[in-house]
Amino acid sequence: MSKIHFDTIALIGIGLIGSSLARVIKREGLADHIVISTRSESTLKRAEALGLGDSYVLDSAEAVRNADLVIISVPVGSSGDVARHIAGSLKAGAIVTDVGSTKGSVIAQMQPELPVHVHFIPGHPLAGTEYSGPDAGFAELFANRWCILTPLEGTDPVALDRLTKFWEACGSRLDTMDPLHHDRVLAIVSHLPHIIAYNIVGTASDLEEVTNSEVIKYSASGFRDFTRLAASDPTMWRDVCLHNKDAILEMLARFSEDLASLQRSIRWGDGDALFDLFTRTRAVRRGIIDAGQEVDAPDFGRQKAGAKSS
C-alpha cells in the first residue's frame, strides 16, 4: 500500500494543532514541501526557529498558491476572513480543510467564499492539550484520537479519500458526521465541560472567606482536575462559545436543570437519589476506559512531585 503524499501542504495557523501537524507531516513524510503561514510575525519566526516547515510567509494568500492541501488551524471566528483572503490564490483541485471545533459556523463562513474549483472538506481532529502555540505541538497529538470530517453534499469521493488517508497517516481514527450533529455532540463532550471548568475556577477565585492560596494549596482534593480545561486557549474558547451558541445553550440548560434537582436532593437529604446518580456515573468512566479513550491508572497516572515509588 503506497503512502498518502502531497507535493505541497500549506498550514495556515501554527498553534498547538498546526504545529503538531507540521511535526507529524515531517515525521511521516506526507509532503515534499510544508509552507507555514500565520498573521503574527513573532509566531512565524518561532515556527522557523523550531524548523517546523520548509518555507514561512506572513501572507496566507501567498502561502496557498502552490498547495495541494491547505489546512486552516485558526480560532473558528477567523475562518471566514481567512477563506476570503486565500480564495483567489487557491490552486484548482486543491483540498481545503480546517480543524475547527464547530462545524456549522465554519461552513457558513467559509463555503460562500471558496471557489468551486477547490475541494472544501470541513474537519475536526478531537485532540489537544491545555497548552497553545507552536512550542506546544508534538507529532503524537493525533495518535489514536478521533478526527471527524463533515463533508458537504457533492464532495468529490477521491478528495475525501485522500483527506481521510492523510489523517490516518497522522495517527487518527476517522469518522464522518453531519455538521449539525457534530456541533451537538461536541457541545456535550467538549464545549460544556470546558465552560463548566472555566466557571468553577472562576467561582473559586472569587470567594471572600476562602483565599486563593487555600484553593491552590488544597486543590489536589478535586478542584485541580478542572483547572486543566480551564487553562485552555482563551481566544479559541471565546470563539467556540460564540460560534456554537444554540447547542451550547441547550446543553447548559439541561445541565442546570439537573444540577437544580441534585441540589434539591442535597437540601432535603435524599440519600437514595444521590447514591443512584453517583453509582450510575461510575459506569460511564468504565466505558471510556474500555473504549481505549482513557487510561485506567488511578488519578490519570499523574506522576506526583515528591512521591516515592514502591
Next chain:
Amino acid sequence: MSKIHFDTIALIGIGLIGSSLARVIKREGLADHIVISTRSESTLKRAEALGLGDSYVLDSAEAVRNADLVIISVPVGSSGDVARHIAGSLKAGAIVTDVGSTKGSVIAQMQPELPVHVHFIPGHPLAGTEYSGPDAGFAELFANRWCILTPLEGTDPVALDRLTKFWEACGSRLDTMDPLHHDRVLAIVSHLPHIIAYNIVGTASDLEEVTNSEVIKYSASGFRDFTRLAASDPTMWRDVCLHNKDAILEMLARFSEDLASLQRSIRWGDGDALFDLFTRTRAVRRGIIDAGQEVDAPDFGRQKAGAKSS
C-alpha cells in the same frame, strides 16, 4: 531524631485510605502491631489475603482494646455509630482520629460518644483516587499531600504532636484548621468539584439525540476529565453531601449564579466577558503547578494507549 512509633495501631475501615495507611505504616515501621477491623467479612478476608495487618477482627470494639492509635476510615455518616460502639473499649490515653472529608458533622457525631480519657483529634488527609476498597490502596498515597487536623479546644499538645509526626511519617504535609473553616474550604476545593462532575456525567448520559456510545467515543475532547471524579465511591460521596450540606449549598448557589451570568454572555455574544474569564482562570492552574500540587506535563501526563513516543 527518633521516629514516631506506636505499639498498636487499630485501623477501623480498610478501604482506599485505611489500606493505604496499613501499607505506609508497615513500610515505615510506625507500629509493632496493626489491627484491622471492618464490618464486611469478605473485605476483612481480602485485607488478610493482602497481608495488610497483623491481626483481623470483625468487631471494632475488640480491635481497639490495646490500640494506642485508632484511625477511623469509614464514610462520614457512620462515624457516630463507630464511636458509640468502640467507646467502652478504648484504652486510656489512646489517640482516636478519623479521616473524614467533613469535620463539623464528624465532631458532632463522635465527640459526645467518646470517653474523656482518650485524645480525640479529628483529621482529614486530602488524598485519594477514584478507586476504592483494600486493593486500591498504596503506600505513596499521602506523599506530598496535605493532611488537615482540626483539634478541639483543650487538645493535649503531646497527643497532637504525636499525631502530627505520624502523618508526616506517612509523607503528608500538615496543617491545622478550625473545623467550620475546613468544611467551607473543602466545599469549594473538593465537594463542589465532585458534585459538578457527577452532574455533568449524568446530564451527558441522559441525552436522547447524542448516544452514550458517542459520548464515550469522543470523550477525550474534554468530558473524560470529569469522569474520574464522577467514578469516586458513591457511599462516601452521598455521606459527604448529606454531612456538609450548608457549605455545599452555598457553594452551589455561587456556582449557579456565576454560570447564569456566563450563559448570558454566551447568549448575547459578549466575547470580551468570555475572554476575560477564560484568561483569568488560566493563572489559577499555573499557581497550582507552582505550588507543587499538580504536574505541568500536558494532559496530566496521561500515557495514551496506542500513542507512539517521540
